[in-house]
Amino acid sequence: MDNLSRLCIHTITTKPWDIEDAAREYSRHGVAGISVWREALEGRNVRQSGQMLRDAGLTVVSLVRGGFFPAAARSDRRTAIDDNLKLIDEAAELGAPLLVLVCGAVPGLALEECRRQIKDGIAAILPHAAACGIKLGVEPLHPMYADSRSAINTLKQANDMVAELASDHLGVVHDVYHLWWDPDLRSETLRCVQGGNLLAFHVSDWKTPTEDLLLDRGLMGDGCIPIRKIRSWVESCGYEGFIEVEIFSSKYWAMDQKVFLTKIIEAYLAYV
Ligand code: ZN
Numbered sequence: 001m002d003n004l005s006r007l008c009i010h011t012i013t014t015k016p017w018d019i020e021d022a023a024r025e026y027s028r029h030g031v032a033g034i035s036v037w038r039e040a041l042e043g044r045n046v047r048q049s050g051q052m053l054r055d056a057g058l059t060v061v062s063l064v065r066g067g068f069f070p071a072a073a074r075s076d077r078r079t080a081i082d083d084n085l086k087l088i089d090e091a092a093e094l095g096a097p098l099l100v101l102v103c104g105a106v107p108g109l110a111l112e113e114c115r116r117q118i119k120d121g122i123a124a125i126l127p128h129a130a131a132c133g134i135k136l137g138v139e140p141l142h143p144m145y146a147d148s149r150s151a152i153n154t155l156k157q158a159n160d161m162v163a164e165l166a167s168d169h170l171g172v173v174h175d176v177y178h179l180w181w182d183p184d185l186r187s188e189t190l191r192c193v194q195g196g197n198l199l200a201f202h203v204s205d206w207k208t209p210t211e212d213l214l215l216d217r218g219l220m221g222d223g224c225i226p227i228r229k230i231r232s233w234v235e236s237c238g239y240e241g242f243i244e245v246e247i248f249s250s251k252y253w254a255m256d257q258k259v260f261l262t263k264i265i266e267a268y269l270a271y272v
Helices: 019-028 046-055 074-094 111-132 155-165 185-194 227-236 257-271
Strands: 007-010 033-037 059-067 098-102 135-138 170-175 198-203 243-245
Touching: 007 059, 007 257, 019 033, 019 046, 019 257, 033 046, 046 059, 046 074, 059 074, 059 111, 074 098, 074 111, 098 198, 111 135, 111 155, 111 170, 135 155, 135 198, 155 170, 155 185, 170 185, 185 198, 185 227, 198 227, 243 257
Parallel strands: 007 033, 007 243, 033 059, 059 098, 098 135, 135 170, 170 198, 198 243
Antiparallel strands: none
8 A cells, every 4th residue: 555654634524424433444544643623522531532543543643623712802712712721631631742723813803903812812821732742733724714713814924923922832734725825835834844833734625616615625636726836845844744634525525435535545645
């Protein structure tokens, strides 16, 4: 079998499977890593789930996803911080070294204010992350999500925030779906990797037309993202971590997930 030693799949990619099914099938197909969405752990003992994944031979790459810091009311910002502190504990129990942060945004709240609150929120949880040995990864999202999901939309913004907060436990999550369009992508990617701040690399593809802003991501090769070129930038400065397939797609979720998993592996080998 071809080398899948750096292939990681997010549980959300095969959403119809519960985490036990995903672990068994990923492992059986030679997938090396798994990133766990919080929803996949619902109703389960987190520590035991982490052990179950390791027993299946999988590396637990990250817990997804914390963040969502901005809110109009101070009490809601406090609730978000408390929730993130719990997620850091969950990541530690799961044995995941990284908590991915989707930073958040609120319609009607100025983006500058959202960014200030995001920075304050991350600063508030960093000491607990450091105490637990968990890294936090700031994932910039495509600007189409600037209304309600993230006010951090470019790799430069994420790099700048990581530089300002200067912590060994803070870095960047690089997702080609969100970043491929950015004219500064090469230079900011090199800056991120050279600074030792690249914590994760996510892949999928951008379809034309994209029929749903959230649930119509493509499999690698379905769309127009130059994944190999971006990967070469990421690796030119020494990134050797996992390459994580993260796809939300109502079309692929409607498919037999065993067939879909085979397609993921074929696409990974052909287009990544
Ligand atoms: Zn991602």
